[in-house]
Amino acid sequence: MKIARFIAAFLFATSLLAQEVKVPDAEQFVGRPEGQPVSGAMLDQKTNETAGMLRCPVCQGMSVADSPSEMAVNMKHQVRELIARGYTQDQILRYFERSYGQFVLLKPKFQGVNTLVWILPILALIVGIIAIFSMMGKRAGGQPVDDAPPAEGAEGSDDPYLAEVRKLTGKQS
Amino acid sequence: MRRTEILIAGAVITAALVWILSAGLGKDPQHIDSPLIGKPAPDFALKQVGTGDTVGLAQFRGKPVVVNFWATWCRPCYEEHPVLVANAEMMKNQVQFVGVVFQDKEEKIQQFLNERGSAYPTLVDVGGKTAIAYGVGGVPETFFLNRDGKVVAKFEGPIDPEALQQNVRKAMAQ
Structure with missing residues (x-):
């Protein structure tokens, strides 16, 4: 009788487990949170800071923090949830990079x-x-640049053109 | 430094910058190379549209799986739906197809499936966490998983029968 009750309880428990919705979790990819859980104003600040470092994948050059698209909003919610659980900025960036590659990082590595x-x-x-x-x-x-005009009255010049002019005008160098 | 040397240095730097920028000119700005290829697919178990049952990847282990992300507001998804349904029926003993819908309403999904038919479980990704874990940038996107649950290929946009068969063969072979 006890065994029958145990089996019934086990089957009930497994049926409950089978019904449980499971979404991919950051812990599966970047391990347990390495920081402390965050809440309040600090949580808002850290969320905006980290979301500002992620590129919205459905926008043109906008960050997850700035984009109003549903995809970006979902990503920002996830960033917030991860920070609240104690995940560090580095862990969060690594988590998103694992899915989207370096494309998702606004600041290239x-x-x-x-x-x-x-x-x-x-x-x-x-x-x-x-x-x-x-x-x-x-x-x-004091060296003149190549295309600068020669100084006026450059007497000591050895320019043959100037020498010819001086010769013709009767002025000796 | 002479003027010619400065010009050469400037030309080299300009050429390098032009090369970097031009490398991206022919690319689709929305295309994302999936870093998940060759890695275990992110695991999930989500509610099935219509039945409310929870369906997860784990229950299909040992069989290649085609995971298609889509939504009813996505026009190209209408185009590829018959291709997916026909192939899922044709290969139901060899390959498991799974649809994952995000950013959508269950009533609309149910209406879509009633009108256009279905041959595999369609699951609802509330909050889009599954799509994010797969690096989905836009719908439709289709991922091909081998028997061990590793991602072997990703296809962006409405899939055609040839691309579907080619990627399914890849999933069955690896």
């Missing part, structure tokens, strides 16, 4: 081809600064 995005502007700035200082140095050194 410093790796692969993305490295050029970080390096090229700095390189361009350095080349620009060198070019400006190089030009300034030339001017300060």
Whole structure:
């Protein structure tokens, strides 16, 4: 009798379990929360900050924090829920990156081809600064730039054209 | 630094920037390469439209699964629905098809299925968490899972019979 009751209870429990709705959870992919649960104003602030780092996948260059689309709203709700549970910003970004790839990160990571995005502007700035200082140095050194007009009355010039002019006009150098 | 050297440096930097920017010109800005390919599919168990039963991925383990994300407000989903239904009926012993609907209302989904027919469970993703876990950017999107529950392919947009068969073969082979 006891065994029959136990089996009935077990079957009832398993039937309840079978009915349970289960959605994919962050814990399955990025482990347990590594931070402390957050609530109140801090939760709003952290949600906006993290959602602002995620790209809305159905919009053109908008963050999850700024987009009014239903997809972005759902993502923002999930960010909020994860922060409330104690997930860190790094864990949350990793969770979304696992599904959407680096596309979902508004700030590209410093790796692969993305490295050029970080390096090229700095390189361009350095080349620009060198070019400006190089030009300034030339001017300060009194050397005329290639296409500048020659100084008036340059007596010591060895320009054959000027020598010919002086010869014709009777002026000796 | 001479003027020619500065010009060469500027040209190299400009060429690199143009190359980076032009690499993305021919691409669909909404296309997302799925990082889930080769990884275990995110597990889910959701309510089935019509019956209210909970249907989960786990119960189909050992069989290739086609997971189709769609919605009644999505026009291309109307186009691919007959393709999915016909193939699900044709391959019902070899492959399990599952529809996951998000950002939608159950009455509308039920009406859609009543009018256009159904051959596999259609589940409701309330809150869109399942779609987010699969990296869905827009509907329709279809994921192909092998017998071990790993994602082997993803198809964006309304699927045609050729692409469906090709990806199903991939799921059955791996």
